[in-house]
Amino acid sequence: MLTFVVRRLLTLPLILLAVTFLIVLVMQLIPPEQRAVAFTTNLQQLGRVQEIIKTNHLDGSVFEQYGLWLRQALSGNLGFSRTSGQPVVATLLSRFPATLELTLFTLVPLVWLGVWMGGQAAIHRNRLPDAVIRVIAVLGYSVPSFVLGVWLLVIFYGALNWLPGTGNLGNDSAILLMTGSVRHVTGLVTIDALLSGQLNIFWDGLKHLILPAFTLLVVGMPVLIKGTRASMIEALHSDYVRTARAKGITEQVVIHKHARRNALLPVATLISLSVSGLLQGAVLAETLYGYPGVGAWAAQAAAAGDLPGVLGFALMAATIVAVINLLTDLAYTLIDPRVRFG
Amino acid sequence: MSAVTSRLARQARPASRSVLARTFRRNVPARVGAVLIGLYLAVALLAPVLAPPQGNCRRALNLTETQTIPGPAAYLRELVAPPDACLQMPRQGFAAQPKPPAADTPLGSVGGYDIRYGLVWGTRTAFFLGLTIVALTVTLGGLIGLAAGFFGGLLDDLLMRLTDVTFAFPGLILVLVLVAALGPGLQNIIIALSLVSWAGLARLLRSEVLRLRELDYVAAAHSLGSPRVRIALRHVLPNALGPVLSIVVLEMGSLPIVAGALSFLGLGTPLGFADWGQLIALAQKWIQGPPGEPFAYWYVTLFPGLCIALYSLGWNLLGDALGEQLDPRNR
Numbered sequence: 318m319l320t321f322v323v324r325r326l327l328t329l330p331l332i333l334l335a336v337t338f339l340i341v342l343v344m345q346l347i348p349p350e351q352r353a354v355a356f357t358t359n360l361q362q363l364g365r366v367q368e369i370i371k372t373n374h375l376d377g378s379v380f381e382q383y384g385l386w387l388r389q390a391l392s393g394n395l396g397f398s399r400t401s402g403q404p405v406v407a408t409l410l411s412r413f414p415a416t417l418e419l420t421l422f423t424l425v426p427l428v429w430l431g432v433w434m435g436g437q438a439a440i441h442r443n444r445l446p447d448a449v450i451r452v453i454a455v456l457g458y459s460v461p462s463f464v465l466g467v468w469l470l471v472i473f474y475g476a477l478n479w480l481p482g483t484g485n486l487g488n489d490s491a492i493l494l495m496t497g498s499v500r501h502v503t504g505l506v507t508i509d510a511l512l513s514g515q516l517n518i519f520w521d522g523l524k525h526l527i528l529p530a531f532t533l534l535v536v537g538m539p540v541l542i543k544g545t546r547a548s549m550i551e552a553l554h555s556d557y558v559r560t561a562r563a564k565g566i567t568e569q570v571v572i573h574k575h576a577r578r579n580a581l582l583p584v585a586t587l588i589s590l591s592v593s594g595l596l597q598g599a600v601l602a603e604t605l606y607g608y609p610g611v612g613a614w615a616a617q618a619a620a621a622g623d624l625p626g627v628l629g630f631a632l633m634a635a636t637i638v639a640v641i642n643l644l645t646d647l648a649y650t651l652i653d654p655r656v657r658f659g
Numbered sequence: 660m661s662a663v664t665s666r667l668a669r670q671a672r673p674a675s676r677s678v679l680a681r682t683f684r685r686n687v688p689a690r691v692g693a694v695l696i697g698l699y700l701a702v703a704l705l706a707p708v709l710a711p712p713q714g715n716c717r718r719a720l721n722l723t724e725t726q727t728i729p730g731p732a733a734y735l736r737e738l739v740a741p742p743d744a745c746l747q748m749p750r751q752g753f754a755a756q757p758k759p760p761a762a763d764t765p766l767g768s769v770g771g772y773d774i775r776y777g778l779v780w781g782t783r784t785a786f787f788l789g790l791t792i793v794a795l796t797v798t799l800g801g802l803i804g805l806a807a808g809f810f811g812g813l814l815d816d817l818l819m820r821l822t823d824v825t826f827a828f829p830g831l832i833l834v835l836v837l838v839a840a841l842g843p844g845l846q847n848i849i850i851a852l853s854l855v856s857w858a859g860l861a862r863l864l865r866s867e868v869l870r871l872r873e874l875d876y877v878a879a880a881h882s883l884g885s886p887r888v889r890i891a892l893r894h895v896l897p898n899a900l901g902p903v904l905s906i907v908v909l910e911m912g913s914l915p916i917v918a919g920a921l922s923f924l925g926l927g928t929p930l931g932f933a934d935w936g937q938l939i940a941l942a943q944k945w946i947q948g949p950p951g952e953p954f955a956y957w958y959v960t961l962f963p964g965l966c967i968a969l970y971s972l973g974w975n976l977l978g979d980a981l982g983e984q985l986d987p988r989n990r
């Protein structure tokens with residue numbers, strides 16, 4: 318067990334090394350002069366492009382550049398983002414809590430609803446609930462997030478004006494936040510507001526989360542529904558379920574105690590996939606709803622050709638995905654006795 | 660009696676009908692999907708009629724004063740290798756304000772652009788993007804998967820680690836990096852999306868090839884003295900392509916949508932290019948109507964949105980049905 322955990326933990330830095338090397342490799346697609354611009358922080362420095370190329374070895378070999386990049390990255394320097402007007406690391410740190418908040422607010426209902434619906438579809442296979450749930454899944458697959466988001470905005474913001482259309486806080490709450498009436502504990506606006514007893518700010522933050530979270534939820538759910546449905550159907554057809562039924566155990570107990578527990582094992586992988594899906598979805602949803610997270614910034618950075626910004630975001634996303642995959646693998650050794658540590 | 664004979668007749672049919680035929684015979688969603696795709700294909704092929712060339716595009720195609728629909732040669736040229744001006748939505752004016760459906764703009768206009776023109780030629784763009792990227796992806800992923808699975812050893816290790824690294828990025832985020840590096844534009848979107856989506860196909864094909872290369876007929880070809888490359892390309896590859904079919908169909912549906920998302924983010928095609936994502940980006944400014952008329956600009960969001968959603972729905976229905984048919988657990 319311990320050797321497996323240690324060995325699996327050791328692969329994490331290897332993956333990150335490979336990923337970052339790939340990033341530096343991709344950078345070679347653009348000429349050194351253009352890459353040098355990324356090192357400038359103001360217009361005056363544009364005249365010193367050749368100098369910047371020399372000092373940063375931008376015309377050197379890939380390995381030389383990678384070594385240099387790695388040394389800087391390890392000392393916490395990922396470059397300067399033109400789009401945010403700040404160092405990349407500072408931008409990531411200041412914008413990540415908003416994305417984390419959105420992701421958490423989506424992930425919990427996403428997993429709960431997706432697994433529930435997938436299970437119901439499997440139990441009532443080829444009957445009405447199954448048909449309804451499969452229609453929901455197909456629609457979720459088909460309506461892209463940026464279309465769904467625009468429609469939701471037209472209805473709930475444009476026409477009904479029930480929900481705000483942009484940002485993560487209204488003006489009043491933002492001002493209250495700046496005056497320090499909310500203690501900075503987690504960095505997540507809603508949770509900090511709740512901890513400080515500011516119910517108005519909490520409610521305001523929640524209202525701003527509803528539309529983006531719902532958009533991500535609809536788009537992310539089909540994967541969970543289909544996956545859970547398939548694995549539940551397989552479990553319901555297994556020998557141990559037949560044995561349980563033959564012993565005369567009620568269908569309820571068979572489903573909940575025998576089938577579902579085993580069916581949920583592969584769902585752990587789907588949940589880690591969902592996190593990766595949410596990170597991608599955040600780029601679109603945050604842009605659409607003007608939500609101040611890392612995704613919206615990454616989209617701006619990409620459109621402006623702000624390479625350090627995009628690369629910083631990509632590195633962050635790849636790290637999160639690698640860590641989540643690692644945790645999933647480790648979780649399997651705990652929850653599934655059949656997975657031995659080979 | 661007749662019911663019995665028809666059932667017997669159905670059972671008597673050979674089991675080895677093509678996957679497509681079997682999929683359509685049982686599956687209503689698959690048929691709906693196929694009809695939808697057929698409609699979109701028709702729109703793409705009839706684009707010069709449904710949205711006749713205007714302005715610079717007319718001049719590029721050398722149309723006469725009275726001619727509205729291009730003649731056979733110009734028609735083919737506009738469809739296969741359209742001049743740049745024909746893929747640009749014609750401007751009806753420079754007023755940003757959307758205009759409701761009228762005689763010359765049956766689906767309304769937004770930002771001065773004719774929505775109908777954008778949707779019709781956007782359909783052509785979608786098929787062009789889908790076919791090009793899928794062709795590149797299948798070639799790249801296919802060769803990598805085949806080489807890794809068939810030759811094994813160090814090559815397999817190297818190629819599969821490359822696949823792992825590609826998979827380490829969430830797809831859209833790697834596309835973002837590539838587009839930021841290459842710059843926006845149709846050609847760069849095609850390159851970026853191809854460089855990202857080959858990995859899944861390579862893995863699938865490799866596992867198929869690993870299974871096939873141990874079969875007797877491969878050993879037979881080997882003992883007859885066929886060179887290894889010939890066995891790989893002539894004997895193994897064609898048989899490994901079956902499971903790829905459902906992925907290809909699903910990608911035909913999803914890749915143009917991802918391209919549309921990139922356009923929506925301002926990373927795709929240049930402003931005014933006839934593609935669906937552009938129209939949604941233009942529509943985004945008009946989600947709120949003037950006071951008292953909340954749905955005044957309904958046509959700006961509804962038509963492009965429906966167009967995208969139904970396209971995606973069609974390919975998804977067909978792709979899912981094919982996937983189910985190809986899954987041995989469902990036989």
